[in-house]
Amino acid sequence: MRTECSAHFVVMDAKSDSMDKPFSIIVNGQDVSVRQGMSVAAAILSARQFSRRSMNGAPRAPLCGMGVCMECRATVNGTPHVRTCQLLCAECMEIEAQ
């Protein structure tokens, strides 16, 4: 249950995890299985999801992979405009296209 995830719990769990043990994050309401060290943008792409809607409402997904194009920016745990290609997946993360 997401609501039970406190910051403390996240840190403890991340440390005790082996490098390759999968966990899941939520992207636009969909559960996505990811691994430690995976970027959020890579998770968005692997789920065939989108990261934002353009000015005209069209879906957009990560493009450049190196923090330049800003197409991967999304709302992460309530914080908008996060460049998801520069951010690693962590337990209890919730990503919402913006």
Place this chain on the structure above:
Amino acid sequence: MSEHFDVIVVGAGPGGMAAAAIAAEAGRKVCLIDENPAPGGQIWRGYERESETLSPHRMEFLRWRRRLAASGCATWNEACVLAAPQRNTLRIEQGAQCVDLSYGKLILATGARERFLPFPGWTLPGVLGVGGLQAFMKAGLDVRGQRIVLAGSGPLLLAVAASLTRAGARVLMMAEQASRQTLLNLSFHLALLHPAKMMEGVTCRWQTRRVPYKQQAWVARAEGRDRLERAILRVNGSDETIECDLLACAYHLVPNLELPLLLGCAVENGVVRVDEQQRSSVEDVLCIGELTGVGGLDKAIVEGQIAGNHAAGRTTQAYELVPELKKHRQFVQWLDEAFALRPELRALAEADTIVCRCEDVVRERLEACNSWREAKLHTRCGMGPCQGRICGPATEFLFGWDTRSARPPAMPGRVGSLAGEDVHES
């Protein structure tokens, strides 16, 4: 906590790592600043992870990584340079904090990004950069079984096709806009002067031998409902439709000139003008790597060592490396010539094709403008969060505009950081 460093290096790719390690080994107080979670830049991305295999490239990364760690250099990851509020000072945003750092010498190693050219459908999810796809793969994207088309121009096409193939993807085609003849010329030059680079190319082609590698070929458009379903390629003048999951398309690289421009460094022919000690036109500011000409790893490391030595006052050591530079600068010229863009690509974007992705500005609206400045004022092209990093080089090619201008913030930051509200100073 404003702090002073003898040398600040911006960009922790191969060149930046070499420069920082060398300057710190010479006893200088050095800080290496980078946006990413770990050093390595684009080419050494993901090498920090222990799960990576021990390739020769990764061994070289680990050597510099060890030198850097032993040198006493301070490394700041996930840190962004926002502005240069006064002489010899940079304003850095890292997480929630914002700091002003002053420097004796500044070495800029901000690398390059891919050049994207607009074509119908290029904004669909599933269309991405060539180096972009490589970066996502290194960041954990599983490509096994994915049907992928690679297109555009540059040596990355072959390298990325090879790593996709090794990772189990189904690469359906590589479409290179350059002609077979210019590629043959390049191979000939490489065989003579850079046999190692040539061998790398041959190895990549061997690994992708089952993938058609078309020259004089490019993506005419991408189609799909809400995401990519197929790419239409123009090969030898006729169109070919390929159903695919991902289309990676980018046209070689352009240097990230935002910081050098912000500091006032002179730029000529699209690169920062430097002397043989890597000094730019601005006092105390040195530029290395792709900023001075797109030439890849080896050039960046040599230039990084020269700049690191120079910044640490060891000019003799710096001059000793200068003879090596010649062949690397030659390589830059060969790449530029081989992957020069053909004029037909200007016609790919149609009247209603989006050129500025941030603000959804279509080509038709830009046709009515006479300059980059006018386009910004009238259409908001280049005014979105990427600040023209993607549409700038595209409009330079499409309309011949000079889009090189820079003003703070160099990256989107908090208003408070720019105003200096929460800047920690002692």
